[in-house]
Structure formats: structure tokens, C-alpha cells
Amino acid sequence: MxxxxxxxxxxxxxxxxxxxxxxxxxxxxxxxxxxxxxxxxxxxxxxxxxxxxxxxxxxxxxxxxxxxxxxxxxxxxxxxxDQSSYVQSMEAVAILEAAATAQALAFLSEDDLAEADAINERMRDLLEDFDPTEFTRLNHEFHAALFRRCPNERLHNLVAVEWDRLAHLRNSTFSFVPERARGSVDEHSRIVALIRAAASAEEIERVVRNHRSTTLASYQEAHARTPDxxxxxxxxxxxxxxx
CATH class of the missing domain: 1.10.10.10 (Winged helix-like DNA-binding domain superfamily/Winged helix DNA-binding domain)
Incomplete structure (x- = not known):
């Protein structure tokens, strides 16, 4: 991070x-x-x-x-x-990343938002010839572009640890739920639009957290159908x- x-x-x-x-x-x-x-x-x-x-x-x-x-x-x-560790890390990322993004709002520039848009468009391009590992890498880049200005160094470190743990536990969540990818890209666009519209920190934190939680819910549904x-x-x- x-x-x-x-x-x-x-x-x-x-x-x-x-x-x-x-x-x-x-x-x-x-x-x-x-x-x-x-x-x-x-x-x-x-x-x-x-x-x-x-x-x-x-x-x-x-x-x-x-x-x-x-x-x-x-x-x-x-x-x-193990399955429980993966779920716990996904839950932790949802909370920590959302909080870091909310804290970064006052420091984000239009250049930061343009970078996030560009990354998201690269993710959208991948939907036609889906590569889950590359999609996951770009997904991390997208979220990092929005929270990297967060002034709380401790939050950066905590998100870094959870990202590393997720990479260790699963190479790519989207390998298990490729159908979730399109919704994720659309939600990214909404997050950036809300930031541009000067939405409150509380709303941004809620939307980012729900975005991550929805991906976890999709994974859990897939796992229930085909356990690892x-x-x-x-x-x-x-x-x-x-x-």
C-alpha cells in the first residue's frame, strides 16, 4: 500500500x-x-x-x-x-477501505478521479474477454486511487495487510463469481460520480462498504453451491x- x-x-x-x-x-x-x-x-x-x-x-x-x-x-x-478467514478478511476490507475512502475525500483532486475512471474503463474492457486475475489487480488499483490520500497511515497499513491476506487466500474472488464483475464496474462509476457530486463522507463510506459487501455475498452464494x-x-x- x-x-x-x-x-x-x-x-x-x-x-x-x-x-x-x-x-x-x-x-x-x-x-x-x-x-x-x-x-x-x-x-x-x-x-x-x-x-x-x-x-x-x-x-x-x-x-x-x-x-x-x-x-x-x-x-x-x-x-x-480456510473459508472463515477469507470471509473475515473480506468483511475487514469492506470496513477499512470504506473508512479510508471517506477520510480521503477532502484531499482528492480531479486528477485522482480521472485516474479512477480510466482504471474502471480498463476493467470494463476486460468484461468482453474476462481475465479474473487482471480484473482483481485493476480493482485494487481503482480503490487505491480513491483512498490513497487518506491521512491516516494506520488505515493504510491495515488495508494493506488485509489485501495481502486476501491474495494469499484466493488468487481472485472474481474467478469464483465472474458474473459479479459487471455490477462491480457499474458500482465503481457510481462511487466516482457521488464523489464528484460532493456526497457526504458518511454516504461515501456506506456506498463503498456495501459495494465490497455485495461482492462477498456473491462469493458466499457461489461457495454454498460449490464448496471448495x-x-x-x-x-x-x-x-x-x-x-
């Missing part, structure tokens, strides 16, 4: 623990590290040219985020996919790899 001006701190200014945290989190988000992947501290430290200590700290943070699990005598691994096969992976780790 980005800060108010969508800039990330330079890598050289980050602590070793923060660098390890971001690197592992990215590997989880892009599924380089899939559910159940064993996180061997020594190997990660070697990859990042650091000691095990900052890697251990990073893994503890990721455990707090819900992206990593740790068991004594088993070790650290990427958290497994649970993911199970056995991982054994060494004693020295415990955080």
Missing part, C-alpha cells in the same frame, strides 16, 4: 526486520510462498543477506497479521487457506527455525 502521496520509504531507510517483513509478505501475496510453505529462517536470512534475528521478528509480525502460523516443534509456515476442497499440507520444520 501507499502513503498519502503513494510513495514507499527507500529500501535503505528500512530496518532489517522491516525489510524482511515486507519481503516475506510480498512472497506470500504473490504466492511465491504458497499455503503451507515452510519458512526456514536461515534460508530467508541468507536470501536477504542478514542474520536470523530480524527474520524471526518479521515472522512474528506476520503471525500477528494472520499470514503465518507457528507451532512448537513444527515451526513457521504460511497459513493455510480444503487445502491440507503437512510441514515439518527444524527446531532452530522456530521464531
Amino acid at each position: 501507499t502513503q498519502t502521496e503513494t510513495t514507499e520509504p527507500e529500501a535503505s531507510s528500512l530496518s532489517k526486520a522491516e525489510t524482511a517483513y515486507r519481503w516475506i509478505r510480498k512472497c506470500i501475496a504473490d504466492q511465491t510462498f504458497e499455503p503451507g510453505h515452510k519458512l526456514v529462517l536461515a534460508q530467508i536470512a541468507l536470501e536477504l543477506d542478514t542474520s536470523v534475528v530480524p527474520v524471526r521478528e518479521a515472522i512474528r509480525r506476520l503471525e500477528a497479521d494472520g499470514l503465518v502460523t507457528f507451532e512448537r516443534n513444527v515451526g513457521a509456515r504460511v497459513a493455510m487457506v 476442497t480444503p487445502v491440507t499440507t503437512g510441514i515439518i520444520d527444524r527446531e532452530e527455525d522456530k521464531p
